[in-house]
Amino acid sequence: MSFNGCGIILLLLACAVPAAADELVSVLSSRGGAYMEAFSAFQEAYGGEVKSFVLPAQKPVTGPETRVLAAFGGKAASLDYPPELNMVYCMAPGISIKTVPRAGKTVKISMIPAFTEIFSRIKLIQPSIRRLRVFWMAPDFGAHAARIITAGAEYGIDVSVVEVGDSGVLSSRLRESMGLADAFWVPPDPLLLTPENMMMFREFSWANNMPFYGSSKGVTRGGAVASVGVSFADIGAAAAKAAIALNAGDSLPAIVFPEKVELTLNATAAKKCGLTFPKEMLRGAGYLFP
Structure with a gap:
């Protein structure tokens, strides 16, 4: 999906009208700070208090008046809900809910x-x-491979998408990249971004002058040159707009890409890889790690 297309979708969402409070229910995977930050922004964008349930202490309950359910996190998204409910879920990397038989x-x-936004900054x-x-x-x-390859081509980047079967083969997959890639990017993949793998990414990148990029502040802190991601607050706001639109009967794509970008940079990683950040990028970065 192009950046312009994402902007149009989110503009349409913002123009929708909120549902009555009892028509929307939210479920949070825990009281963790990230979920609470996203949910706070969700309520603000929605325009009022939203009935919520927090796992595992509270069991989600929906009634005949409930039309839309918003789930925050993989645990919340993976629960069984009435199939007739419209559902928005976020902060659930690695989770893909089947639309059938819902x-x-x-x-x-x-x-x-959007991937074009990521590649434009890289x-x-x-x-x-x-x-x-x-x-x-x-x-x-x-499932995103074709979309990633197409987005890379728009910027003259030949993208190869490589599945890592398990952490035990990551080292060999990295070594295979020598001479075949100028950099690598890691998505918000909870199976891939373990502390051990992050250390491996950093050490390989810095030792071989091959920059790596991510999608969160944590990955940048861990040694990536930069990450192009979305803040938890902006994820929550986008979820609220989607919930409002679904309640209004609007059609939305299966995946909505938040419009606002959060850019974080790592000065040490850039120096290790022989890169210099443009001054304009430094001024627009959300955070610069020394």
């Missing part, structure tokens, strides 16, 4: 912006990049 509409809020940081390798482990991520 009768209600199902929309996922992406944890990353190209600004590394103008000479021609080949990019993308690693993944979560079962649902392979």
Whole structure:
């Protein structure tokens, strides 16, 4: 999906009218800070208090008046809900809810912006990049391969999407990239982004002068040159707009990419890989790690 297309979708969502409070129910996987930050923004964008249930202490309950359910996190998204409900779920990387046999509409809020937005910033940081390798482990991520390759081509980047069967073969997959890639990118994949794998990514990148990019502040802190992602608050706001639109009967794509981008940079990683951040990018970054 192009950036312009995402902007039009989110503009249409913003113009919709909120549902009555009892028609929308939310379920949070825990009281963790990230979920609470997203839910707070969700309520603000929705325009009022939303009935919520927090796992595992509270069991979600829906009634005949409930039309839309919003789930925050993989545990909340994976529960069985009445199939006639419209459902919005977010902050659930690696989770892909099947639309069949559900009768209600199902929309996922992406944890990353449109792939064209990601590649446009990578190209600004590394103008000479021609080949990019993308690693993944979560079962649902392979479905994005065609979209990623197409987005990369728009910026003259030949993208190869490589599945990592398990962490035991990651080292060999990285070594295979030598001479075949100018950089690599890792998605918000909970199976891939373990502490051990993050250390491996950083050490390989810095030792071989091969930049790597991510999609969250945590990945940048861990040694990526940069991450192009979406804040938890913006994810929550996008989920609210989607919930409002679904209640209004509007059609939405299966995946909505939040429009606002959060860019984080790592000065040490850039220096290790021989890169210099443009001044305009430094001014627009959400955070710069020394």
